[in-house]
Amino acid sequence: MSFPIEYQSESPNYWVVLSHKKIEISSKQYILIFTSHKNENKSQIILMVYKPFEIDRKNEEKEKEKEKEKEKKTYFCVVETKMTKKKADSVLLLIENNTSTFEYSKDDDHFLLSLGLQDFVLENKNLLHIDQYYETVVIEEKFKEYQNQIEFLLNENKQMKSEFAKNTTKFEETIEQLSQENKKLKIENKDLKEKVNNKKKKKEKEKEKEKEKEIKKDGVNNFLRGSMILDTEKENHLGYCKTLQKWLQNRGFNSNLKLRYSTDIHGWSNRVFHNKCDKKGKSLTLIKLKNGSLFGGYADGDWWSPLRSGTFFNTQNQNSFIFSLRSKNNNRKPLIFKRRLIQGSFELTTNKDYGPIWGGGKGYDLLLNFDEPASCFSALGYSYWSDEILSQQNQSTTNYLSGTTGFWEFQSIEVFCEF
DSSP states (O other): OOSOOEEEOSSSOEEEEEEEEEEEETTEEEEEEEEEESSSSOEEEEEEEOOOOOTTOOHHHHHHHHHHHHHOOEEEEEESSOOOHHHHHHHHHHHHTTOOEEEEOTTSSEEEEEETTEEEEEEEOOOGGGHHHHHHHHHHHHHHHHHHHHHHHHHHHHHHHHHHHHHHHHHHHHHHHHHHHHHHHHHHHHHHHHHHHHHHHHHHHHHHHHHHHHHTGGGOOOTEETOHHHHTOTTTHHHHHHHHHHHHHTTTOOSOEEEEEEHHHHOSOHHHHHHHHBTSOSEEEEEEETTSOEEEEEESSOBOOOSSSOEEEOOSSOOOEEEEEEOTTSOSOOEEEEEOOOTTOOSEEEOTTSSOEEEOSSOEEEEOOSSOGGGOEEOTTSSEEOHHHHTSTTOOSSSTTTSOSSOOOEEEEEEEEOO
16 A cells, blocks of 8 residues: 555545554554645544454445444544654554553543643544545455465465475485386396296206116117106016117117107097197007006007098008007016008008007907097907917917906006107
8 A cells, every 4th residue: 555645524625644553442443543634734633443344245244334334433633733744653653662542531422542742632523534545454454464375375385386396306216216126126036037947947957867867778768758657667667668669670760759648648539649649650659557468559650530430551661560568467578469461451540530540451450449448459360460479379369468358447548659
């Protein structure tokens, strides 16, 4: 607010406001105003009841307030000597220093104001020309309060922004630190995994070497690697390997064989057998029964799954054979049954609905059916023969391999292929 401000009285004369101050008298608030006449040598001392301005009042409430304002008492007196602003400020300073006193008159129509060196009697009268200044004062005070609140909030907001920036920086530094630590841990974890894997590989290689050393005893290669049937034959393992390897070498086969199908691993299924063993080259089948009999057959050609029910065929050299490694009573020595070349007989039969079959045409010498194990059988003499055994009297061609006249009770079957 800029001073002085002119106010018009009831007469055409003008008054200039010099200074004002809000004071408290007997727990009530007043505004003390000093004015000076613009043209005449006169001053006014005005004391009016103070009421804070409410900026959000409704129109109705404002109208009621205006009515009350008319009844509000305003005390004033006119001093003959024109007052200067300097004088008015010095009087206010006296008030601030508590050197002035204020008293009510008994009839409440006058107000005794003692300003240090001089007492003034202020009459009770409404001064319309001072209303505008009064409202300006209270509005300015309200705005100042708002400004103080805004300034406080701005400072608080500034402080919060500063703290937020600090916290953000701190969080970013923490995130960066954690990111670096995480990268470090990943690298360390990767190195650790590599060390563990290398150690594991090293151990596996060492085990592999040890295993190779074991299986190469007496010059026998583990050409049937992975056979669980032969692994259980601890006493005769090397002997059986030697015998089978010798029989194969005599027929020009010197490669190692790989386990392709095992009933212990893949279950009993003709379809799975063909999926695993078809077009995989020459193969060797090992059969072990629960009664201890151990036998099987070697196929000198590929198995496959023809579209028709079955196909009889001969390989180029017809080197396939059926063998017996051990009979039921464990006393029989290993024996081989070679191809018997007679008219109308075939070396092998392949059928998608069966497993490996040796023989065909005149009859089957050894037939395996993984879907129906109870239908497996052998009937030696059609395509495979051994003069040493089958020419002897009272030798059965159907139970020689299995050692039983009933159904075969299997322990497991394994098929090894060239590829």
